[in-house]
Amino acid sequence: MSRVLNFSAGPAALPESVLRRAAEEMLDWHGTGVSVMEMSHRSAAFQSIYTQAEADFRELLGVPSNYRILFMQGGAIAENAIIPMNLLGDKRVADYVVTGSWSAKSQKEARKFAEVNIAASSESTGFTTIPAMEQWQLSADPAYVFICSNETIVGVEYGFDPDLAKIGRAGLPLVADMSSNILSRPMDVSRYGLIFGGAQKNIGPAGLTFVIVREDLLGKAHQDCPSAFDYKLVAENESMYNTPPTYAIYIAGLVFQWLRAQGGLEAMAERNAAKAALLYDTIDASGFYENRIDRACRSRMNVPFLLRDESLNSVFLEESAAAGLVQLKGHKSVGGMRASIYNAMPITGVQALVDFMLDFEKRKG
């Protein structure tokens, strides 16, 4: 068996110890004689897995007691529609801050349900920055304000939890797509009305969607909203209105336990900062590689970089793959390379990438 260093943006690398544990438990979970995949979601065994996963997620992130954690299906892209269906209530307008391809996609989908106001956009810069909150032009009475906390494709990240009170709009629910930076650092959940994302970047397998929603936002779903996507129904049924993605929840639970054993989110934040600094410092010190994102907004999770000589792109990818460093090709809309360095990527993996990059530069630069 040989495992590579996997820089995939998602589905992404998982901690090896989690995969080993899942392999050990695959055929017979804790003496039940069945795999977690074969369990009724209503069985006591699965209920214990679910309850532990929910409690660990809540503790890691410090989710206050007036927030519900929902485990759903459909991914973050489905939530782009499910959110306006649930949060608009009797309002018409929703405000979106567009900072990259994912928030651009979110506001486009929301137009099926709401009148969308683009409160701010960094598109004219080529999505290299995050517009300052003081410049957001919020509408008079929006149902919510939407952001993407980490733009996985272009590589910009909010390094802070936006406080709408600071711009005089304390009561407004802030909604955040955290697909690709959830659990990467401690955060203040109380700044948000709703946090959501797909699990396959920083939590577990694809197929699981997490939604963390403040209780007062439940119960406003549009009458046409499918029942399985009505947050109130999902919350009332402990995410078991329909069959939840049981195996994905189990793996997510193992990842939460792994995170706790690593020292929780403070420890992850330190490690993630060190990993990102190592990679960005290498890029910035070189005349061979380049990253064009404003330094203050650079993603710690997804590091896009260009080779100044683009004709070397394919040989860079071939040689890095041969060295066991895979999935470094940038998204087609950005080009160049992208290294996704989520929680499960150890600093030794980033060091191996940096060593390869320096050697490649020495040989080809």
Ligand SMILES: *Cc1c(COP(=O)(O)O)cnc(C)c1O
């Ligand atoms: C990956 C990603 C998505 C898409 O998630 P799906 O699970 O494919 O729906 C949406 N938003 C962000 C920020 C992402 O990183």
